[in-house]
Amino acid sequence: MSMLVRLPILLALLLSLTVHAAPAPDQQAVASAHPVATAAGHLILDQGGNAFDAAIAVAATLAVVEPYGSGIGGGGFFLLRQPGDNTPRYRFIDARETAPLAAHRDMYLDQANEPQRVINGPLAAGIPGTPAALVHLAENYGVLPLAQSLAPAIAAAEDGFAVGESYRTLVGFRLAAMQADAETARIFLQNDQAPASGSLIRQPELADTLRALATQGHDGFYRGPVAERLVSGVQAAGGIWQPTDLENYRVIEREPIRFDSRGFEVISAPPPSAGGIALAGILQGLEQLPAATPGSVQWTHQLVELMRRTYRDRAVLLGDSDFIEVPTARLVSAEYARQLAAGVNPEQATPSTELGPPQPFQEGTNTTHFSLIDRQGNAVAATLSINLPFGAAFTVPGTGVLLNNEMDDFAADPSGKNSYALAGSEANAIAPGKRPLSSMTPTMLENDGQLAVLGTPGGSRIISMVLLGTLQAMDARPVTEWVSRPRFHHQYLPDHIQVEDSAFDSRQQAALQALGHSIRPVGRDYGDMQALLWDKRRGELSAASDPRGEGEASVQHPIKPD
Ligand code: GLY
Secondary structure, eight states, X not given: OOHHHHHHHHHHHHHSOOOOOOOOOSSEEEEESSHHHHHHHHHHHHTTOOHHHHHHHHHHHHHXXXXXXXXXXXXXXXXXXXXXSSSOEEEEEEEOOBOOTXXXXXXXXXXXXXXXXXXSSGGGOOBOOHHXXXXXXXXXXXXXXXXXXXXXXXXXXXXXXXXXXXXXXXXXXHHHHHHHSHHHXXXXXXXXXXXXXXXXXXXXXXXXXXXXXXXXXXHHHHSHHHHHHHHHHHHHTTXXXXXXXXXXXXXXXXXXXXXXXXXXXEEEOOTTBSHHHXXXXXXXXXXXXXXXXXXXXXXHHHHHHHHHHHHHHHHXXXXXXXXXXXXXXXXXXXXXXXXXXXXXXXTSOOOGXXXXXXXXXXXXXXXXXXXXXXXXXXXXXXXXXXXXTTTTSOEXXXXXXXXXXXXGGSBSBTTSOSTTOOBOOGGGBOOTTOOOXXXXXXXXXXXXXXXXXXXXXXXXXXXXXXXXXXXXXXTTOOHHHHHHSOOEEOOSSSOSEEEOTTSSOHHHHHHHHHTTOOEEEOSSOOOXXXXXXXXXXXXXXXXXXXXXXXXXXXXXXXXXXX
């Protein structure tokens, strides 16, 4: 490489933001989608665990008490921060499900007789990654035995948890599929209907499966009696899992996406998530455009135009980087963001069809997120999923494991010719062992003054929600506003700005329409963001849970002597 070519890279390195070590927060914070899971996180921290032990407790407890959002039959991503001696260290654990070895590119094309098999039942399920991630965290990052960190989840499965309104609403979306599977109906319904609010859901088989994981680690789930039950139960119901699928499953540690924006380093999810790449394009692109007041029509227009472009890249270029060439470095670069921004017309929306041939995609909407930090400054942002509410609505008999339907996140028909027009790109075509493209975007942003940790469920809207939360953090808004701010979203196709009712007033709406935007209210609020802020200069933690959900965020301060 010539010196001339190397110079911009060297300059970029010299100019890139370095975060220096800061005193530890000496407080702890947990924000999760369920109060029982938040309590589990604090309990493990109080017992001497670090953030990674607490992450095991929160993730496993959410798997029990939020069976509609995540589970040990699913997968997800954990973004980790360790304080380091001079500068923080970030790691990314990819526990995304993998396609079974017997899966193939066209397996859902012939859907004439069973159009729902990519959604319901065992054929919809990828090989779960969450159990492997819990073991990996305990073995490589935690300080407590796995059994101790899993104890709160085992207790919740054994003793039961009380049904809340989210549970009942989400059963409403999936009732027919849940009724169709005897084991799912037995465990999660009452008389084949949504259980009454406050009824207890007990999961003794799931408690046993968690115990096997607690005592035998990886082999407790991926080999031996639990694995045998999983494979035979899946096959008996028409699925294609084999013992080797489970034996071969491994989490992958990846380098997170990292870039600078507005005086912060942003650390986020790499492929197979689209999240970090999209955030890089939008946030760095926004810096190239004329400054606009947050919330103004021009600011909204700029964001929407950048979302439109990065979501198109997502549909065309992104997939599992272990299987396809993803031009990550180029897409995350400031130069690429300049190109994106250069295409934005300040006076006119660009019709999405002008950006190239259509590449629609679809993605499940239910998932969960938690954010936590311990007294030493170890932090975790984790987004976990089983895809649709209650996943594939198929529970493997004798295991309590409700399976994901994450196979639906692949492009079911890469050529776009199937009868459901569920087009997608070759980049995200099904292949044995491949991970489906995801929008899950656990994210941190940090500088010498603050650390922000955030994320949310919400399918393809995850990225735009995290974007809006990130902008609030950069604008030094309180953490309660990051999670509660009204939301809008554009994902290239369909070519509409999707909005919560309170996102725009009538004047803003008219002004956006005059720029050529089509606006579609989504009919209900969306997302369930869990976020925390460490203000290093003041030595303060604050945490917030999305008011749209039933979660709980809390900070525990050191006990002060009298
Ligand atoms: N299944 C939701 C996601 O991965 O984004």
